[in-house]
Amino acid sequence: MSGRVERARRGQYRHFLPIQTRWSDNDAYGHVNNVIYYHWFDTVVNRWLIDNGLLDIASSPVISLVVETGCTYFESVTYPETVDxxxxxxRVxxxxxxxxxxxxxxxxxxxxAQGRFVHVCVDRATQRPVPIPDAMREKLRALLRD
Known part of the structure; x- marks a missing residue:
């Protein structure tokens, strides 16, 4: 282990998506279950791609597959609550x-909570890695951290 993770602050992020927690998100301990955070990670990334015209779920010739995720939890979230x-x-x-x-x-x-989410661009048909399309690379620049 590399040690303690420094807790992130809002100013380190370029885009925000409000997400409403659901009744079913809470677990037996009365807080949002850890697996739900991964749903939220997937949602904010893919929603950004769709909203920016970079992903058509049904027909994009290049899609992105998740190859790595990770999460560090600092405090509990519960239902009913809206999170950002x-x-x-x-890195691109x-x-x-x-x-x-x-x-x-x-x-x-x-x-x-905070984490990493790694996508690899692949050809939809072959599932083999391909270069990030130029239009995607250009729009990703807006999300780059300083």
Whole structure:
């Protein structure tokens, strides 16, 4: 292990998506279950791609597959609550994108949870890695961290 993870702040993220928790998100301990955070990570990344015209779920010739995820939890979130999923890009490679995602309770400047989400662009038909399309690379620049 590399040690303690520094808790992220809102200012480190370039895009936010409000997400309403659901009754079924809570677990037996009365807080949102850990697996739900991964749903939120997937949602904020893919929603950004769709909203920016970079992903047509049914027909894009290049799609992105998740090859790595991770999450560090700092405080509990519960239902009913709306959270803000923050999104930024840490690195853009030749075929991979490393997104950094954080979940913020509304009104909080510190992340309740934060993680990494790595996509690899692949040809839809062959499922083999391909270079990130130029249009995608250009739009990802807006999400890059300083």
């Amino acid at each position: 999923a923050g999104l930024a890009v840490e 490679g030749s075929s991979s994108i490393v997104y950094v995602v954080a979940i913020f309770r509304q009104g909080s400047d510190e992340a309740a």
